[in-house]
Amino acid sequence: MFEFEIIARDPGTRARAGRLFTPHGVVETPAFMPVGTQGTVKGLDPSELSTAGAQMILANTYHLAQRPGAAVIERFGGLHGFMRWDGPILTDSGGFQVWSLALRAPERQLVRIDDDGVTFASHVDGRRWRFTPESATDLQIQLGADVIMALDQCTSAEVDEQYARRAAERTHHWARRCRDRWLERQAQGSRSQALFGIIQGGHYRDLRRWSAETIVALDLPGIAIGGESIGYSKVDTASILDWIGDLLPENRPRYAMGVGDPDGFLVAIERGIDLFDSVLPTRLARHGALLHREGRLRILAAEFQTDERPIDPECRCLACRQFTRAYLHHLFKCRELLGYRLATLHNLTFCLDRVSSIRTALLEGRFEEFRSDVKQQPARPGGRSWQRHVAC
Numbered sequence: 001m002f003e004f005e006i007i008a009r010d011p012g013t014r015a016r017a018g019r020l021f022t023p024h025g026v027v028e029t030p031a032f033m034p035v036g037t038q039g040t041v042k043g044l045d046p047s048e049l050s051t052a053g054a055q056m057i058l059a060n061t062y063h064l065a066q067r068p069g070a071a072v073i074e075r076f077g078g079l080h081g082f083m084r085w086d087g088p089i090l091t092d093s094g095g096f097q098v099w100s101l102a103l104r105a106p107e108r109q110l111v112r113i114d115d116d117g118v119t120f121a122s123h124v125d126g127r128r129w130r131f132t133p134e135s136a137t138d139l140q141i142q143l144g145a146d147v148i149m150a151l152d153q154c155t156s157a158e159v160d161e162q163y164a165r166r167a168a169e170r171t172h173h174w175a176r177r178c179r180d181r182w183l184e185r186q187a188q189g190s191r192s193q194a195l196f197g198i199i200q201g202g203h204y205r206d207l208r209r210w211s212a213e214t215i216v217a218l219d220l221p222g223i224a225i226g227g228e229s230i231g232y233s234k235v236d237t238a239s240i241l242d243w244i245g246d247l248l249p250e251n252r253p254r255y256a257m258g259v260g261d262p263d264g265f266l267v268a269i270e271r272g273i274d275l276f277d278s279v280l281p282t283r284l285a286r287h288g289a290l291l292h293r294e295g296r297l298r299i300l301a302a303e304f305q306t307d308e309r310p311i312d313p314e315c316r317c318l319a320c321r322q323f324t325r326a327y328l329h330h331l332f333k334c335r336e337l338l339g340y341r342l343a344t345l346h347n348l349t350f351c352l353d354r355v356s357s358i359r360t361a362l363l364e365g366r367f368e369e370f371r372s373d374v375k376q377q378p379a380r381p382g383g384r385s386w387q388r389h390v391a392c
């Protein structure tokens, strides 16, 4: 039920186009996965997501295990039945969320990590939770996603090599335990799900290569590359993917966690990545930062108050087909819900179309041409930077 095939390659880079077969349909790769943290991509219903071009979406185990609880979701036939999205779904293991919880309030010591798992106090009600490799796997099987992730320990850019090594070691140990649990559950007849292992190792080349070799040796259906730097800086993401590129098996899908800006897609795809996700496009949308091929538009800026143009005349989304920048500006000024919805629709459509056009270029053998066209595109004042809005 879970297979991956490559149907086109770029001869000059590691870029490839493929098809990922899952129990809930085929994902044409490379593919960007919108994030539905709480079992919803904020503001959009499943049909709008499909219209925007989403093939596979991501949901967060950390959040859903707390609210409404994995058992509740299971009663409704898993996430597919509960949220009525019938396409493929990937759930993360909770490792990243626990790590960001620890970062958010280090003084409160909300998170304790040991060799057996993580203990944390819920950001919702303070209740204590314990995730182990086994429980994170069981929770994801209950949620019923098509792709589930091994529990991992993320590290920040600031940690020293010794700390990063310890975290990678733990991640490897946990990945083995997740694999064993996943195999055990499969033998007991659990629904067919694919487990991906996660490569860690921070900003250290040797650690990244060691982690890649270790995770690849587990022979899981897919390989993910995680860590704070993936997705937070294009330069770091590029270096890390370059360090490990030769170690990744050709016949497995590769997932760069947290890559979600339009330039980052190209950086990842030319390094052989097939899947990526990020909250960036939807988060930017809610802050009135609209993606445009020349850079972002901050729709609340005075320059858009009487602007009669659509956000992007070449975009096919509802926001661009029916409304003006002036109207969007007004909606955001008044904090109207429609503004957030239209902005989200636009940003997702923009990202999904960008990845889809890269795929088409790969299939038609003109990836190199596509890359040079992108590099020559004019930029708005301030450049084509989307990243500065990540933290807003």
Ligand SMILES: [Zn+2]
Binding pocket: 311, 312, 315, 316, 317, 318, 319, 320, 321, 345, 346, 347, 349, 350
């Ligand atoms: Zn649009």
